[in-house]
Amino acid sequence: MRVLLFDDPAIRPHLLPFTFTRPVAALRCGILTLAEKWQRRLGVEAVGYLTQPYLQAKFPAGDVSGAALIVNGAVCPDDLLTRQVQALRPGQALYCDELLVAAHVADASLVAELIQDGIPETRQVAEPVTVIDRPWQLFLRNGVEIRRDFALLTQGRTSQPVGDAHTIVYGAENIFIEPGVKIRAAILNAEDGPIYLGKNSQVHEGAVIRGPLALCEGSHINAGAKMRGDNTVGPFSKVGGEVGNSILLGYSNKGHDGYLGNSVIGEWCNLGADTNTSNLKNNYAPVKIWSHAASRFVDTGQTFCGLMMGDHSKCGINTMFNTGTVVGVGANIFGAGFPRTFIPSFSWGGAAGFETFKLHKVAEVAERVMARRNLLYDAVEQGIMKEVFAATEGDRIWEKAK
Numbered sequence: 001m002r003v004l005l006f007d008d009p010a011i012r013p014h015l016l017p018f019t020f021t022r023p024v025a026a027l028r029c030g031i032l033t034l035a036e037k038w039q040r041r042l043g044v045e046a047v048g049y050l051t052q053p054y055l056q057a058k059f060p061a062g063d064v065s066g067a068a069l070i071v072n073g074a075v076c077p078d079d080l081l082t083r084q085v086q087a088l089r090p091g092q093a094l095y096c097d098e099l100l101v102a103a104h105v106a107d108a109s110l111v112a113e114l115i116q117d118g119i120p121e122t123r124q125v126a127e128p129v130t131v132i133d134r135p136w137q138l139f140l141r142n143g144v145e146i147r148r149d150f151a152l153l154t155q156g157r158t159s160q161p162v163g164d165a166h167t168i169v170y171g172a173e174n175i176f177i178e179p180g181v182k183i184r185a186a187i188l189n190a191e192d193g194p195i196y197l198g199k200n201s202q203v204h205e206g207a208v209i210r211g212p213l214a215l216c217e218g219s220h221i222n223a224g225a226k227m228r229g230d231n232t233v234g235p236f237s238k239v240g241g242e243v244g245n246s247i248l249l250g251y252s253n254k255g256h257d258g259y260l261g262n263s264v265i266g267e268w269c270n271l272g273a274d275t276n277t278s279n280l281k282n283n284y285a286p287v288k289i290w291s292h293a294a295s296r297f298v299d300t301g302q303t304f305c306g307l308m309m310g311d312h313s314k315c316g317i318n319t320m321f322n323t324g325t326v327v328g329v330g331a332n333i334f335g336a337g338f339p340r341t342f343i344p345s346f347s348w349g350g351a352a353g354f355e356t357f358k359l360h361k362v363a364e365v366a367e368r369v370m371a372r373r374n375l376l377y378d379a380v381e382q383g384i385m386k387e388v389f390a391a392t393e394g395d396r397i398w399e400k401a402k
Contacts, residue, residue, distance in 0.1 A: 003042055004061060004108055005035055005073035006050035008100070011133045013293035015074075017310030017328045017345065018135060018249070018266055020388045023051035023059050025073030028234050028249050029138050030145025031153060031196055031214040038071055040152060041082040049073070050111055054387040057380045068108035072101050076130040076145060084125060093122045096129045135308045135326075136289070136300050138264050139245050143193060143230035146212035150176065150194040162188075167203075174211060186221075193229065222255055234267070236373055244279075246306070251373060263306035266329075268369055272317040279306035279323060287324040290342035292395075297342075300324070310345065312366055312385070319350075328395065329388050330362045344395035345388060356396055359389050 005025035012019050018027060025035040026049070032040070039047050049059040050070070071085065075096075084094055085102045093103035105111065132138060153176070160177040162169055167183050169175065171190035177183075180200035186207040188195055193212030197203065201215045204223040214232040215221060221233065222240035233239050234250030241257040248254065248265045256273035263277055280303065281287060287305035288297040309327040316334030327333065328345030337351030348357035362385065367377040 001044075001104075002048065002062070002066075002068040002108070003038065003044050004048045004050050004064065004068050004070045004111070005038060006070055006111055007052070008072050008074055011072075011074045011131070012052075014134055014291065015132070016292035017308070017326065018264065020329050020345070020391070021055075021266070021311045021384055023049045023055060023073055024132070025049060026059060027132060027138065028232060028247060029076065029132060029141055030147075030232065031149035031198075031216065032145075034073055034076060034132065037077050037149065037152075041077050041079075042069075042086065050108075054384060058384065064108040064111075066108065067104070067106050070103050070105055070108060070111055072099065072131075074132050075101055076132065076141070076148075078130075078148065080126055081129055091121050094125060095122050096125045096131075099129075099131065101125060101129055134300070135264055136262075136302055136305055138247055139230070139262050140302070142232055142245065142247055143212045146196070146214050146230070146232065147194060149214070150196050150212075153196070171211070178217075198235070216250070245304075249311075251370075261306045262302075262304040263308065265307070265309045266311035266313065268312045268366065269309050270314045270369075272315050272319055272334075274317060275315055275319045275321070277306040277321045277325070279304045281323050289324040290326040312362065312369075314365070316350075328392060330357060330366075330385060332357055332365075344397075345392040347396065354396075354398060356398070359386065362389075 048061040166185040174190035228244035230245040252269040261279035310329035335350030
């Protein structure tokens, strides 16, 4: 059975800026992306994405004619939900209250109509499902999802040994090391949650790691880093300094000292040396952050909330981000002082003011950065960025003032 993960139109806009450049199901929470969770649990070789047209070249749906199992890309699966989805017969749909979770459809090309009009034969989930419908849900859910993914990935397998006499280990039974991992004189404490070290990842001298933690393939935890728990370092990333309850989606660097807490960092981002994020207001009030869907600041209901940074954004040395800052796609932030708490996509500047970071200049940076990982900023990537640039023009208020 083909599996297609769809972007729920009631959810995707609330997950911007991250869903400007990827489907909802391509978001990472825990060790795996939501798509990878479904792929593994349903036992299929690949999944397709039903997403925005400009994203389909990078995230294809494949052939959408004929029968398929469609699944809401914002839903995190567990064992019980997976069994319920697998049990769906043709023409049946699974709901959580009013939310369409999954359906077995005869014609996947009609998914948009099915989402809008509903499917006649419906059933309710046995237990409430976990839905990632706001950006802060990613870090709030991360510790639980690391535990779930850890069990999924390691069941029936044997970990590689630590292999370093100078590394101190607590809770060794909760640590799993994939082939090619290198660890040198670190402290690994998995007593409060599992530690997963992905293929060819490295933990450098003096790093202190508390679980839950996911270090994905090819990534590095730099010397002297302090990883405080509930952290995910996505593939081919580098992390240093102090990090708590944060996610780097992949291909991003926070290589130096400085604090990152209760934050989500997109792909191809770089945080300059001694960049710091505030994750708690001085008056301990709930944090409000910018919502692209509502075009205003909304209450997260959370006391702790740091930085949400979209793909291809960068910041310079000693950048200070206030509590609940949202940075769009392709921004470049630098200079003294605290920049505003909503920095639109393709912004260039800082506390002293912003101008538009021209698309061809963004492309020059992206080409150099991706080449460092032996990847191309090709026509597909350029097309996505062009669409996002046009879609976010209204956010750049200095353009409106001209």
